[in-house]
Amino acid sequence: MTKLRRPSLSISTIVAVAFVTGLVTSLLFLLVDSPEGNGERGVRIGRDVLSLASGVSLGFSNAAGLLGIVALCIFAAQTAQEYTYGTLRNLLVRQPSRMKILLGKLASMKLFAIAMVTLSALLAVSLSYLFAGVKDISTQAWGTSDARAELLRTFINVLIATIGYGIFGMILGLLFRSPISAISIGVIWNLIIEGLLSAFVTNIDRYFPGQLLSIVALGGNERISYQYALFTSFTFLLVGLTIVSFLFKKRDVAN
Amino acid sequence: MSSPLALDVADLSKKYGDRMALSHANFEVPMGSICGFVGPNGSGKTTTIRMLLGLITPTTGSGHVLGESITQPEKYLPQVGAMIEGPAFYPALTGAQNLAVLAKLGGFDTDAIQGLLDLVDLGDRGNSKYKTYSLGMKQRLGIAAALLPKPKLLVLDEPTNGLDPAGIQEIRNLLRKLADNGTTVFVSSHLLSEIEMISDHLVMLRLGKVIFSGKTSELLAKQQPLIVAKPEHRNDLDKLVMIAIQAGHSAKIIDESVHVTGAADYSAKFNKSAFDAGIILQTLTPVRASLEDTFFEMTGE
Numbered sequence: 001m002t003k004l005r006r007p008s009l010s011i012s013t014i015v016a017v018a019f020v021t022g023l024v025t026s027l028l029f030l031l032v033d034s035p036e037g038n039g040e041r042g043v044r045i046g047r048d049v050l051s052l053a054s055g056v057s058l059g060f061s062n063a064a065g066l067l068g069i070v071a072l073c074i075f076a077a078q079t080a081q082e083y084t085y086g087t088l089r090n091l092l093v094r095q096p097s098r099m100k101i102l103l104g105k106l107a108s109m110k111l112f113a114i115a116m117v118t119l120s121a122l123l124a125v126s127l128s129y130l131f132a133g134v135k136d137i138s139t140q141a142w143g144t145s146d147a148r149a150e151l152l153r154t155f156i157n158v159l160i161a162t163i164g165y166g167i168f169g170m171i172l173g174l175l176f177r178s179p180i181s182a183i184s185i186g187v188i189w190n191l192i193i194e195g196l197l198s199a200f201v202t203n204i205d206r207y208f209p210g211q212l213l214s215i216v217a218l219g220g221n222e223r224i225s226y227q228y229a230l231f232t233s234f235t236f237l238l239v240g241l242t243i244v245s246f247l248f249k250k251r252d253v254a255n
Numbered sequence: 256m257s258s259p260l261a262l263d264v265a266d267l268s269k270k271y272g273d274r275m276a277l278s279h280a281n282f283e284v285p286m287g288s289i290c291g292f293v294g295p296n297g298s299g300k301t302t303t304i305r306m307l308l309g310l311i312t313p314t315t316g317s318g319h320v321l322g323e324s325i326t327q328p329e330k331y332l333p334q335v336g337a338m339i340e341g342p343a344f345y346p347a348l349t350g351a352q353n354l355a356v357l358a359k360l361g362g363f364d365t366d367a368i369q370g371l372l373d374l375v376d377l378g379d380r381g382n383s384k385y386k387t388y389s390l391g392m393k394q395r396l397g398i399a400a401a402l403l404p405k406p407k408l409l410v411l412d413e414p415t416n417g418l419d420p421a422g423i424q425e426i427r428n429l430l431r432k433l434a435d436n437g438t439t440v441f442v443s444s445h446l447l448s449e450i451e452m453i454s455d456h457l458v459m460l461r462l463g464k465v466i467f468s469g470k471t472s473e474l475l476a477k478q479q480p481l482i483v484a485k486p487e488h489r490n491d492l493d494k495l496v497m498i499a500i501q502a503g504h505s506a507k508i509i510d511e512s513v514h515v516t517g518a519a520d521y522s523a524k525f526n527k528s529a530f531d532a533g534i535i536l537q538t539l540t541p542v543r544a545s546l547e548d549t550f551f552e553m554t555g556e
Contacts, residue, residue: 008347086343089310090400093337094361096309096329101360252311 013074013116020066021120022127025059029131051138053147057154060124064158064217067120068165068210069190075109075166076182079173089253098249109166117159125151153219160230161217165190167237168209174244209236260319261286261408261439262307267316269302275463276302279316282458282468284441286407289434291450291471292443293546294460295554300443303460304339304412308332321408333361336406338414342397346386350377350396353385354403363403371399376425390417398426409433411442415449427453451475451546461554471546478544478552482522485512487535498528512538 031038032047039045039062050058082088095101132139141147168190172182190210198205205211206224212233220226262284269277277299284290294300305311307320309328323330344353351368358365372381375395380388388396394417401409409430415423423446430440430453444450450457457474459467467474486495492508499506499515502524506515515525519541529536 085345086340087345089305089308089339090343090357091360092310093308093332093335093339094357094403096332250312252305254305254311 009074013070013112014119016070017067017116017120018123020070021060021063021123024063024066025124025127026131028059028062029128029135029137032135032137047135047137050132051141053141053144054150055132055137056125056128056139056142056147057151059128060121060151061154061158061218063120063124064161065210065214067116067158068162068213068217069187071113071116071162071166072169072172072186072190073183074112075169076173076186077169077179078109079105079170080177080179080182083177084179092253099245102245102248105170106167109170110163113159113162113166117155117162120158121151121155154217157219157226158217161213164213164216164233164237165210167241168213171237171240171244174248206232209233212236259286259322260284261288262290262318262320262441264303264307264318265316267303267306267318268314269299269306269311270314277306277460278463280460280463280465282465284439284456284458286439287434287437288456289430289440289442289454290456290458291454292441292458292460293445293447293450293550294443297462298460298554299463300460301340301412304337304410304441304443308335308337308339308410310339331408333404334407335410336401336404336408337410337412338397338401339410339412341413341416342393342400344385344393344396344400347384349382349384350388350392350399351381353396354400357400358403361404367403371402374402374429375399376422391419391422394418395422398429406438408439408441411440413444414442415444415446423449447547447550448545457546459550459553466553474549475544475546478549479516480518480544481542482515482517482519482525483512483538483540483542484515484525484529485537485539486529487537491529491534494532494534495529498532498534499525502528 028038028045029050032045032050037044045058049055082091091101092098129139129142169182169186172186173179176182176185194205194208194210198208198211203223205215206228212224212229215221215224215229216226216233220229260283264280264282267277267280268275280299280303292300292303302311306313307318307325309325309332313325318325321331321334345356348356350372354368354371355365358368369378369381372378375398377392377395377399380392385393385396394414398411398414401411415426418426427449430442434440442450442454451471454471457467457469457471458465484495486492489511492511492513495513496506496508499513499517504515504517504521506513515521517525522539522541526536526539
C-alpha cells in the first residue's frame, strides 16, 4: 500500500478516474438528444430512462469499462515493475513465501480499487445532477430509496468489475514481467480485439473476459445475464491467476 | 571440534540450457568469519548467491544456510541480510519508506530504520526519494536494508561499488565490526585488495567451478614470495636473471625489473652478488604474494 499511496500515483490515478468518469457521464447526458445515440455502440438512452431511479447511476456504470482499463494498467504496471526495478529479489529475501507476496498484492489492489470506484461514483453522481439540470431531465426519482438501492448495487457491481480488471492486469504483469508489454497487450486486447470483434461477431462477447466484466458492472444486459457474466469472467480470471501463481512460485528470479 | 558452519554447499550445480553456470561446487563458510567470494565475471558468484537465498532452484546438489536446507529458505532468511547484484528499490519512495516496506514485510522493527540510515551515513537523506540518490548513496541504502533483520549472516554482492575511498573504508570497518560481534559476512567483490584486508576465509570461482575454498592465509602461504630488483641500467636485466638462476632461483623480467622467486632473506645475498658483478640496483624490494597476484595466476585472467 505504501507504493500505491505515493502522491505521483495517487494524483495520476485521480486524474485518470476523473477523466473517464467525467467523459462518459457528460456524454451520456449531453448527447441525450443526439440521433447517433449517447450509450455504448450508438445505443440511445433516452430522457425517460435517465429520469428513472436507475438514472442516477447510469453514468457511473457506463464508465466502468474504461475505469477497468485504468485499473488494469495500474496493476499491470505495479506488478511488472517488481521485475524491472529488481525489487522482487528484495521482497523474496524478506518474505520467502511467494504466495504471501501475491496475496498481499491482491489485497492492496482491492483497497486501491475501492478508493478508485468510490471516487468515480461520487464524481459520476455529481456530474449526473449537474448535466441533468443542463438538459432539463427530471431527477425526482433519483432521491428515492429505490435509487439509493440501485446506486449501491451499481457500486458493488462496478467494484467487482474493477477488481476483475485489476486481476487481469496483475496476470499480465506476472506473465510478461514488463510494464510496457503487460499494459500494451491488456489495452489492445480489451479495447481493440474484444471491442472490435464484439461489435461485428454476434454473441462472441459471451466468451471475452473484458466484455463480461463490463456487463457485470452494468448488472447484466438483455442478452447476457449478470450471473453468467460474473461466473464466466471470474472463471477466466481464476484460471489465469492459477497459472501465473504457479509460474510465479516456480520460476527462477534471475533479475 | 570444528566450528559450526554458516554456509555449506555440496555438489551444487546450476544449468541453464547447455551452459553450466555453476558446476559441482563444494565449500564451507565457518560461523563468525568474513568470507570473500571472488571470481572473474561470469564465474557463477551471483548464481551461487541466488541459490543460497532461494531465488533460483539448483539443478543438482544441496546446501545449508545457518544449518537449514536451501530448499526451505523461509527457515533461515529471517536471520539473513542480503544485497544481491546491487541495490534495488522503488524510485518514487524515499530511502526511509523503502526500508519501511521491507521491514514491515519481514516483521522487523521500523523504529530501527533511522539508526540504520545513520549507520550508513544516510541519516540526513532518509526522506529524499531514492531516485535522487547517487550511486554511492543507493549502495549504502542497500547495505542498510541488508542490516534490517540484525542478521546472523550477511550476504553482500559488491558492496563497495560506487563508493569513494572513505566510503570503502567505512564499509570495511563496519563489516569487521559486525564479524567481531558474531555476524558471518559472505562478501563478493572485485576489489581484491579489500577482500584481502578483511577476509579470513576465501572461496574462489572460475568458470563455474570452485578452485579454492579455505583460509585466506593458507592460499597466500602457498604462493612463492618474490624479490623485485630494478637495476640502474636496463642492460643489466639479463645479467641479474642469470645471477638468480645460478643461485637456484627462478627469475623473469617484468617491466624493467627482475622478479626473483625467493624469500626476503635472499635479498641481501642477491644484492651482494649483483654488486660483485658490477650491477648497481636502483631498488630491491621483497614482495609478499598478494591476493590479486594469486587470483590472476589461478584464474588465468
